[in-house]
Amino acid sequence: MSQPANPTAAAIRFDAVEKALAAQGKGRVVALRDVTLEVPPGAICGIIGRSGAGKSTLLRMVNGLERPSSGTVTVAGHDVGRAKGAGLRRIRRDVGMIFQHFNLLASRTVYGNIALPLEIAGLPAAEIRSRVSDLIARVGLEAQAKRYPAELSGGQKQRVGIARALATRPKVLLSDEATSALDPETTQTVLALLRDINRDLGLTILLITHEMGVVRDIASDMAVIDAGRIVEAGPTHDVFVSPQHPTTRSFLSGVTGINLPGFIAARMQDSRPDGPAQEVIRVTFSGSHATDPMLARLASEMGTEANILAGAVEEIGTRPFGNLLISVDAAKGAAARGFLDRHGLMTEVMGYVR
Amino acid sequence: MSANLIGLLYDATLQTLYMVAVSALLGTLFGLPLGVFLATSQRGELMSAPWWNTVLGLVVNAARSIPFIILVVAIIPFTRWVAGTSIGTTAAIVPLTLAATPFIARLVENAIREVDAGLIEAARAMGATPVQIIRKVLIPEALPGLVLGLTLAVVSLIGYSAMVGAVGGEGLGDLGIRYGYQRFMPDVMLAVVVILIVMVQLVQSAGEWIARLVDKRAPRNRGG
Numbered sequence: 035m036s037q038p039a040n041p042t043a044a045a046i047r048f049d050a051v052e053k054a055l056a057a058q059g060k061g062r063v064v065a066l067r068d069v070t071l072e073v074p075p076g077a078i079c080g081i082i083g084r085s086g087a088g089k090s091t092l093l094r095m096v097n098g099l100e101r102p103s104s105g106t107v108t109v110a111g112h113d114v115g116r117a118k119g120a121g122l123r124r125i126r127r128d129v130g131m132i133f134q135h136f137n138l139l140a141s142r143t144v145y146g147n148i149a150l151p152l153e154i155a156g157l158p159a160a161e162i163r164s165r166v167s168d169l170i171a172r173v174g175l176e177a178q179a180k181r182y183p184a185e186l187s188g189g190q191k192q193r194v195g196i197a198r199a200l201a202t203r204p205k206v207l208l209s210d211e212a213t214s215a216l217d218p219e220t221t222q223t224v225l226a227l228l229r230d231i232n233r234d235l236g237l238t239i240l241l242i243t244h245e246m247g248v249v250r251d252i253a254s255d256m257a258v259i260d261a262g263r264i265v266e267a268g269p270t271h272d273v274f275v276s277p278q279h280p281t282t283r284s285f286l287s288g289v290t291g292i293n294l295p296g297f298i299a300a301r302m303q304d305s306r307p308d309g310p311a312q313e314v315i316r317v318t319f320s321g322s323h324a325t326d327p328m329l330a331r332l333a334s335e336m337g338t339e340a341n342i343l344a345g346a347v348e349e350i351g352t353r354p355f356g357n358l359l360i361s362v363d364a365a366k367g368a369a370a371r372g373f374l375d376r377h378g379l380m381t382e383v384m385g386y387v388r
Numbered sequence: 389m390s391a392n393l394i395g396l397l398y399d400a401t402l403q404t405l406y407m408v409a410v411s412a413l414l415g416t417l418f419g420l421p422l423g424v425f426l427a428t429s430q431r432g433e434l435m436s437a438p439w440w441n442t443v444l445g446l447v448v449n450a451a452r453s454i455p456f457i458i459l460v461v462a463i464i465p466f467t468r469w470v471a472g473t474s475i476g477t478t479a480a481i482v483p484l485t486l487a488a489t490p491f492i493a494r495l496v497e498n499a500i501r502e503v504d505a506g507l508i509e510a511a512r513a514m515g516a517t518p519v520q521i522i523r524k525v526l527i528p529e530a531l532p533g534l535v536l537g538l539t540l541a542v543v544s545l546i547g548y549s550a551m552v553g554a555v556g557g558e559g560l561g562d563l564g565i566r567y568g569y570q571r572f573m574p575d576v577m578l579a580v581v582v583i584l585i586v587m588v589q590l591v592q593s594a595g596e597w598i599a600r601l602v603d604k605r606a607p608r609n610r611g612g
C-alpha cells in the first residue's frame with residue numbers, strides 16, 4: 035500500500051473514490067469519501083471498520099457490483115468502474131468472491147456449486163469435471179462432493195464458497211466477512227485455507243472484517259475505514275506497533291488483550307492533575323526487544339519505579355509484537371518516556387490518575 | 389347406473405383432463421416467462437424495465453379481476469378466431485389458457501422473488517449474464533415453489549373447466565349440470581363430484597410429492 039514506482043503494478047487500486055447512495059428519506063448518504071488505496075499483487079489486505087463504515091461498498095467496487103460516483107477503481111490494469119457488458123463480465127471472472135452467508139445454491143450439490151462459474155464461463159464439460167475435482171480436493175471436501183449445502187456445516191459451506199470462487203482461476207479474491215458466521219475454531223481453519231491459497235496460487239486477497247483478530251492472523255497489509263474514509267493504512271505489523279488513529283486504537287485494544295484494569299480506567303483523566311499523580315504510559319515494542327531489563331534499567335539508571343498494569347506479547351506476521359501498560363510518577367514521566375524511546379521502545383501517554 | 393352413463397362419465401373425465409392439461413401447459417408456456425419478467429424487471433433489478441413492468445403488471449391484474457364466466461363469454465369472438473369455433477372442448481381451452489396465464493405469472497413471480505438476493509449477487513460476481521442467472525440460478529432455486537404454484541393453478545383449472553359447459557364446453561362440469569341438475573339424476577351428480585374430488589386430491593398429492601423431491605433446502609430425512 036506504499037506508492038509503487040509503476041502505478042499499474044498494483045493488483046487493486048482505488049483512486050480518489052467517492053460513493054454516494056440514494057437513501058430513503060435521508061436524501062443521499064455518502065458511503066465512501068476520497069478513498070485512495072493500493073493493494074500490491076500477492077498481498078492479503080485486511081480492511082477493518084465498524085458496521086456501516088463502508089467496507090462492503092468498497093469491496094463490491096472491485097468486481098463492479100457497485101460503481102464509484104467519482105474516482106477510479108482499477109483491477110489488474112482494468113478500469114472496473116467504467117467497464118460494462120461483456121467487458122465487465124470478463125473482469126469479474128478474474129475476481130472471485132466469498133460471502134458471509136456463503137450464498138451457495140441450495141438446489142446444487144457441492145460439485146454443482148463449484149461447477150457453476152465454469153458453466154457460466156462456457157467451459158467444455160470435460161474441463162469442468164477435471165477442474166472441479168481438483169478444487170474439491172484442494173478444499174478437502176472429497177467425501178461431501180455429492181451432498182447439498184443443507185447437509186454441510188458452516189465451515190464446509192465456506193470451503194465450497196472458496197472452491198467456487200477459485201474455479202475460474204481469478205487473480206484476486208474478495209472476502210466479505212467470510213468468517214463472521216463461523217465459530218472461532220472453524221474461523222481458524224478457513225483463514226488457514228485462505229493463507230495456503232494466497233501462498234500457493236499467488237492470489238491477491240482483499241478481505242473485510244470487523245474483527246481485528248482476523249487481520250492479525252492473516253493480513254500482510256491493512257487499512258482502517260471509518261465513516262467512509264480510510265483513516266489508516268500500511269503493513270499490518272506497522273499499524274499494530276504504532277496505530278495513529280483513535281478508531282485503530284479502539285479496534286486494537288480489543289485484540290491485543292491489554293485493557294486497563296477497570297479501577298484505573300474509571301479514574302483516568304486526560305490532563306495532569308495538580309499534586310502527586312501517576313502517568314499511564316503504553317509501551318509498544320516489536321522485534322527482539324526485551325522489556326523486563328528495560329524496566330529494570332529504568333529503575334536503576336533513572337531511579338524511576340514503574341508499575342505494570344497490563345501486558346501481552348504476540349506474533350503479527352512472523353514478528354513478535356508486545357504491548358505493555360505501565361504507570362510512573364507523573365513528575366518523572368517525560369524523563370522515563372525519553373529513556374524508553376532512546377532504547378527503541380515506543381511510548382504513548384494514555385492519561386493520568388491521582 | 390347404466391353402462392351408457394358410465395361411458396358418459398368416462399368420456400367427460402377424459403375431456404376434463406384434456407382441457408386442464410392443455411390449458412395448464414399453455415398457461416405455463418406463457419405464464420412462466422411473464423412471471424420471470426415481472427419478478428426481475430423492476431427498477432434496479434436484473435432485467436430492469438420499470439415501464440414494461442408496470443404495464444404488464446396492470447394487464448395481469450386486469451385479466452385476473454374478470455370473473456371467469458364473464459371472461460368466457462366476453463372473448464367468444466377471440467375464441468372463434470383462434471380455435472375456429474366457439475363451442476366444444478378444444479374451444480374451451482382458449483378461455484382456460486387466458487385465465488391460467490396471468491394466474492401462473494403471479495405464482496411464478498412470487499416463487500422467483502423468494503430466491504435469496506445473495507445468490508443473484510454471487511452469480512453476477514461470477515460474470516453471469518441476466519439470462520444465465522435466470523436459467524441457472526433463479527428457476528432451479530425457485531423450483532419447489534414453482535411446482536407448488538403450478539399445482540395450485542391446475543387445481544384451479546379443474547374448477548374453471550367445470551364452468552365452460554355454459555358455452556358448450558364439455559367435461560365433468562357440463563355432465564353434472566346437464567344430467568345431475570337439469571335431468572335430476574343425483575347419482576350422476578354424485579359421481580361427478582367424487583371424480584372431481586379424487587382428481588384434485590391426486591393432483592395436490594402429486595404436486596406436493598414432486599415439490600418435496602426437488603426441494604434440497606432442508607436436510608433429507610434420514611430416518612425414512
Ligand SMILES: Nc1ncnc2c1ncn2[C@@H]1O[C@H](COP(=O)(O)OP(=O)(O)OP(=O)(O)O)[C@@H](O)[C@H]1O
Pocket residue numbers: 055056057058063064065083084085086087088089090091092244
Ligand atoms: N443500497 C443502499 N442504499 C442506501 N444506502 C446504503 C445502501 N447500501 C449501503 N448503504 C449505506 O452505506 C453505508 C456503508 O454501508 P456498507 O454496507 O458498505 O457498510 P459495512 O461497513 O459493510 O457495514 P457492515 O459491517 O454492517 O456490513 C451505510 O451507511 C449504509 O447505510
Ligand SMILES: [Mg+2]
Pocket residue numbers: 089090091
Ligand atoms: Mg458489510
